[in-house]
Amino acid sequence: MRQGFKDVPRVVWLLSAGVFVNAVVSFTFVFVFLWLTGPRGLGAPEAGLVTGIGGIGLVAGNFTGGWYGDRFGHRRVLLAAAVVTGLLLALLPTLPTAALYLALPAAQYAAGVIRAANSALVAVTVPDGARRQAFAVVRCASNAGFTVGPPLGALVAVGLSYDWLFVADGLGTLFFALWTARVVPARGASRPAEAPDGGRGRGGVWRELRARPAVPVLLAAVLVTDVVYRQQYSTFPVYLQDHGLDVSAFGLIVALNGAVILLLELPAAVALRDRPPLPVIGTGLLLVAAGYAVLPAGPGAAAAVAMMVLLSLGEILYKTTATAYVADQAPEHAAGRFQSLYAGVSVSGTVLAAPLGGTLYAAAPGLLWPVCALLAAGAGAAVLLAGRTPGTGPTRPAHETGSRPRAVAG
Incomplete structure (x- = not known):
């Protein structure tokens, strides 16, 4: 490794x-x-x-x-x-x-x-x-x-x-x-690299995104999935309590997430480094969907552990790969803005997950996990479809996609 x-x-x-x-x-x-x-x-x-x-x-x-x-x-x-x-x-x-x-x-x-x-x-x-x-x-x-x-x-x-x-x-x-x-x-x-027109690309990031149609699809998919993913920190512990599992059980299940990631993320990054990124990301999102899909199958510790393992595997596949994909797609003068867009959507669930999930769980507890599974599955399917669309590969000029790192500005 x-x-x-x-x-x-x-x-x-x-x-x-x-x-x-x-x-x-x-x-x-x-x-x-x-x-x-x-x-x-x-x-x-x-x-x-x-x-x-x-x-x-x-x-x-x-x-x-x-x-x-x-x-x-x-x-x-x-x-x-x-x-x-x-x-x-x-x-x-x-x-x-x-x-x-x-x-x-x-x-x-x-x-x-x-x-x-x-x-x-x-x-x-x-x-x-x-x-x-x-x-x-x-x-x-x-x-x-x-x-x-x-x-x-x-x-x-x-x-x-x-x-x-x-x-x-x-x-x-x-x-x-x-x-x-x-x-x-x-x-x-x-100072940072200048845009091709001699400016700093102010206002030009949307033009750059339109030239890379898979990136907006990925950002939207990650936004949806993050709202789903972060249910584990809001409605999931409530669900466990409603089914007879206490806070200590929740702590152990969440700790499993960290253990799986620490054990497998680095080997996975090496093993998959030459694989096309969008299929890897899409598969990760589908694993998140599968994690929530197993919860209604049988409330209890076994289903909760299976859910957390699947979520962790999905996270390993999609989070690192998506971050790197957005970086690879970014033009040199807008590298930070592309990373900011990804960083923003990837934590949007911290604000949206609890109110949206909590409202649905209060109104129809049996619907929350199927809805989460369908949303993440839809996001994964969209990314997989984007990966099959022509023109979704690197779009920067050849001199920007070579093996040399870019200079650190500032």
Whole structure:
């Protein structure tokens, strides 16, 4: 397997080490609701409103982070966003409740910018043929950190206080900024690549998308699938409780997701690196559909475990491959914007999944999982069909699709 990662630049491995450390201490998104309803004394509706607004900030940051990078440089934007996020997170425990309505969304917005800028930075640093492996390395580091982080965060919250979770998260994000500044050289152009017309492509990203018809299909499919995929964090635990499985069972089932990804994602990236991307992505979406399709077959632990294994396998196939595909399709002057579009749709479920799924589950519990399966299956079929449509391969000029990585701007 090591041979399959020989084209992944050293800087990506170093950047992934920073991603791992930052992910370990990224407690905020896990414990913020408990913090608001516990030490801060908010009721569940107000805490839900605060976290919901924060989720909107996260999605907005993902959608815009790459646009900033295309204009100011991806490295520079990542560093600035990491500093802002770190400072805001560390200060959150000291702020009055009213200020949280602004501070938490601002911190989440900056965190979304970090995610988009980090993806764009990898995209412009890695040669086309190695992007799937590179994104798999970064995702594996992030998932490993998130596997370690929540249990550690629980110990900190119980042994010290919830406030220390935010301080640790803030310091970890500031460390990530310092680490990135050290390991990612500020080499290359001092400004991003220009569009062919001599400008910076402002307003031209839609023209670029129309020239690559499979990309909008993929983005729409990922948007739909993310709403379905993230039901595992909202309606799925409620479904388990309604069928006699407690929170500890949910925790073990979710932990299975991380275990499968850590075990199989890197080998899968190597084994499938030469396969056409759209069929791989489409198959992954169909596996997500299959995961939700097994739930109505027999409510209980066995069906829940089968569902999580299928979801994890689908995630392995579609998430890394889709990220790399969007990077490969992006014109050089719009690499960040393409990554921002993908990053934004890939987390839209954090805002949409709970209200949409919760409403349907409350109205017709038996319909939720079949609807989820049909939506993900439709998304997978659309991507598979796009993969069979002529003209869905790389559309950049030959000199842009060679084996040399692009310069890191900023």
